Amino acid sequence: MTTKTARPDRRGFVISCFFFICLLCGLASINEVRFDSLLNLGRCALPNLPYSQFHNSSGISLSDNDLHNSSDIRILIGILTLPDHYHKRHFLRMIYGTQSPIGGKVDVKFVFCNLTKEDQKVLVALEIMRYNDIIILDCKENMNQGKTYTYFSSLPYMLKDEDGSVPYPPYHYVMKGDDDVYFRLQNLVDSLRPLPRDDLYYGYVIPCPSMDPFVHYMSGMGYLISWDIVEWIGESEIPKKGLSGPED
Structure with missing residues (x-):
């Protein structure tokens, strides 16, 4: 069976x-x-807006409290970085958030060029909605091919006051910094208080140990210029002739 x-x-x-x-x-x-x-x-x-409207997306704006404290020094620190440096931005937000300088209004913004990847468009958009501290320049990401020039020259258009609600200048000083540099904001405000607010360059020259004011500027990981020089960079043809090289 x-x-x-x-x-x-x-x-x-x-x-x-x-x-x-x-x-x-x-x-x-x-x-x-x-x-x-x-x-x-x-x-x-992240719409493709012209510069005159793009400041709304970049988060560069002065609040009502700033209008009442017009005697304070207004400083914009633009930290040039890359879209993918999310961890560096979060770390810098944390440490700068612990500082509350007296006698000065300091805005810290992160600056980079156009986004090129789909994940960047999503994650950076979420950062903008959460923190409102990012400036996206209309340029191709680079280090020595005009990024710094684009940053300074774009600010007058981004901060153009259409209705007279923003004091002039919107910032007395504008700084360029790197994402591996840390500034003590109170010391910065105190050191700028006795200095003029026009025709001012605050930083090293090239080479850095030199004290000669008649050599090359825009040296080092952080430097500051007054607002009138920012406007000059945006209007003059002279800076456009030297866009290539270290620090543009």
Whole structure:
């Protein structure tokens, strides 16, 4: 007498696999919809606006409290960085958030060129909505091919006052810094208080140990200029002739 061995239920196995595949496809579709929603959100938060309107997205604005403290020194610190340096930006936000300088209004903004990757458009858009401290320049990311010039020359257009609600100048001083540099804001405010607010360069020259004021400027990991020089950079043809090289 022969016995028959139980054969596996292939039909049930195939049906189970079919439903499992359908479940995976459904989960993938849900994730794709979520990603597309975030991507569209990033595109909405980063429109291609002209400079005269772009300051709203960049977060450069003076609050009502600033208008009442017009005697305080107003300083903009632009930290030139890269879109992918998320951890550096979070760290700098934390340490600068612990400083409250007296006698000065200091705004710290992160500056980089146009975004090139889809994940950047999503993550940077979320940063802008959360912190409102990012300036995106209309340029291709670079270090020595005009990024610093684009930063300074764009500010007068970004901060152009259309309705007279912002004091002039919007900032007395504008600083360029790197994302591996830390400034003591109170010391910065105190050191600037006795200095003139026009025709001022605050920083090293090239070479850094030199004290000769008639050599090359824009040296080092951080330097500051007065607002009238910022406007001159944006209007003059002279800076455009030297865009290449260290610090532009």
